[in-house]
Amino acid sequence: MNSGISGVATPMAEIQETLDGLLCRIREAGEKQIGYPANQRIDYSPLFPFLDYSVNNIGDPFHASNYWANSHEFEQDTHYSVLKNVRVLNARYIMIKRQENGEIDYGDLRDMIRVNRDVPAVIMANVGTTMRGAVDNIPQIRHILDELLVSNAYIHADAALSGMILPFVPEPQAFGFDAGIDSISVSGHKLIGAPAPCGVVLTKRPHVERVGRAVEYVGVHDTTLSGSRSGIAPLMLWYALNRYGDDGLQDLVSGMLENAEYAVQQFNRHGLKAWRHRNSVTVVFPKPPREVFRKWQIAPEGTEAHIITMPHVTREMIDELVNDCTAPLELDPVTSEERD
Ligand SMILES: *Cc1c(COP(=O)(O)O)cnc(C)c1O
Numbered sequence: 001m002n003s004g005i006s007g008v009a010t011p012m013a014e015i016q017e018t019l020d021g022l023l024c025r026i027r028e029a030g031e032k033q034i035g036y037p038a039n040q041r042i043d044y045s046p047l048f049p050f051l052d053y054s055v056n057n058i059g060d061p062f063h064a065s066n067y068w069a070n071s072h073e074f075e076q077d078t079h080y081s082v083l084k085n086v087r088v089l090n091a092r093y094i095m096i097k098r099q100e101n102g103e104i105d106y107g108d109l110r111d112m113i114r115v116n117r118d119v120p121a122v123i124m125a126n127v128g129t130t131m132r133g134a135v136d137n138i139p140q141i142r143h144i145l146d147e148l149l150v151s152n153a154y155i156h157a158d159a160a161l162s163g164m165i166l167p168f169v170p171e172p173q174a175f176g177f178d179a180g181i182d183s184i185s186v187s188g189h190k191l192i193g194a195p196a197p198c199g200v201v202l203t204k205r206p207h208v209e210r211v212g213r214a215v216e217y218v219g220v221h222d223t224t225l226s227g228s229r230s231g232i233a234p235l236m237l238w239y240a241l242n243r244y245g246d247d248g249l250q251d252l253v254s255g256m257l258e259n260a261e262y263a264v265q266q267f268n269r270h271g272l273k274a275w276r277h278r279n280s281v282t283v284v285f286p287k288p289p290r291e292v293f294r295k296w297q298i299a300p301e302g303t304e305a306h307i308i309t310m311p312h313v314t315r316e317m318i319d320e321l322v323n324d325c326t327a328p329l330e331l332d333p334v335t336s337e338e339r340d
Helices: 012-031 045-052 082-089 106-115 138-147 205-209 232-269 290-295 315-326
Strands: 121-126 153-158 183-187 199-203 213-215 220-222 282-286 299-301 304-308
Touching: 045 232, 106 138, 121 138, 138 153, 199 205, 232 282, 232 315, 290 315
Parallel strands: 121 153, 153 183
Antiparallel strands: 183 199, 213 220, 282 304, 299 304
């Protein structure tokens, strides 16, 4: 497969061959994708015609723009970039310790806020950490701020995956604006399964108004940090949310949670100590032998690994993985290059 750029026009047949090869590889990889939070079970083909156009959402979606090929109406109520704003503005930062279960260490958080009273506290709370699916206790973080009489504070909830899970479970951990957050971000390519990376940031209107500027070139009132922004991304989100509906998402989430629990039980039944947090589809288990990583797309961390029971992850896949983790020698041995 030739994926380089030679500088001369390539015959279509050759381009097609290269694309077919890539598609084949991506399809195969998808069949062994069990460790990353990307939903692969949704058909986006109705959006194909939009790829013939440069749909660009430059500027604030709530104000008209001179560039008409946009999908701003599909973005409204949704807002990007608060996280970028916070990062850019916040030059000094402190990493807070975590507890063994992956949740923030509230004692350490309290100490750090107490000894840094001279600066505003901008807190990045996790609603579902990447490795262990832990959810920080937002009301408790608010309580610490109140107790220390910190008036200048901001809590951002990073809810990349769990932001689409917790609204659909019977007893969710508190993570919304009513629990004391100032903004929240949710990824579009995780549970929603968008085929290109995208996401949503929601915040309160006064936070947005502080960064707004008029930009004559594109005729927009700009509340964003970046220039061009995908106009296809909001269509992908809109399409998936409408296809599933709240009931569909609830079914999806309960199926995922049931499979996560199934995975925990299967691992444990085979003598591998596995666990997960409440309302989490991230199943943590002891890091398996290297051969297993060659067959499955799984993320390791130290002595652990995890799988994420996204909608395309079946019980058959879980059974096969558990089997591979307990009897890895039946797989092809690794080559010497792969050994390091
Ligand atoms: C995946 C993930 C991210 C990254 O989000 P992207 O939208 O993929 O950039 C951030 N935080 C958490 C907790 C995540 O799981």
